[in-house]
Amino acid sequence: MAKLFSLFSKFTDVLMAICLASMAILVFGNVVLRYAFDSGITWSEEMSRFFFVWLTFLGAIGALKDNSHLGVDMFIKKLPLQAKRVVYVISNLIVLYVLWLVLDGSWKSTLISTNAHAPATGLPMSYIYGIGIVMSVGMGMIVLHHLYIALFRRDRLHELMRTKESEEEIMRDSLDQNQSVTGGNR
Template structure:
């Protein structure tokens, strides 16, 4: 198993854990509120922060699998060379945006580390730092793709996925 696939599996496992955590804590809170006139004070805050992490970790996995929103109408009309150029330009733009996310997170980290969550008291940097994690993950994926494009090692299946052509469309 490649390092990339292993990292993806770990992120997917963390996403599943966060989703299960959210369901359990919110369900337990509902049962306690309506059944026992009690509740878990941290449930709203922790489930909200888990959802933020789940969303940004999901963005990494989505980007790796080329399942993000993509404008395929024009790219699908190009041949291999045109697709390579578009994919290369796209990866460059994505790398710039992802680097901006990482740099912004690093600049805001000291401020967010001093701010505390209202109920739990955890530093807000624990919540906001997922932006840097997401940006770094997406940057690395885009960089690997760009290197593959520039060295001619990009697979036809990756190029087809970028152009919005997948197996389900071929069988229709």
């Protein structure tokens, strides 16, 4: 199971890198063409928007996987361990329900928009709505995995309960991880 999640994680990371690189190349190329040659690529802006939407939704999957979403846990910190587990399970069941709603809506929107085409590229608009399906399935798998850990691997509950209260805390944690990987300051 860990191997599957690792493969899924690497796949989403590669897709995010491709989306970001493609956006940068398309936008920069279009700017250069407009200012230097007084022309441009008509479909460049539209494809950049497509890539941006995919990048955002894939980034949400990655943030959930890394437990990097911002959260407020001042109430949870005061609860005993068993109550924390109950609250965690209830909140993740709510998240699963919301992901189901996103999946259902994205599926219906994707089916409806298969005949609608983007104006500049001519691509079906279902490519935009389809990322909701990918996101909800990916995040659903992660939430189910977290629920399994919370219910059956009680020794690892503290790993799941780590929330980030500010962006500064996220930056500090990433700096700490980088220093531990590189062996500290040189």
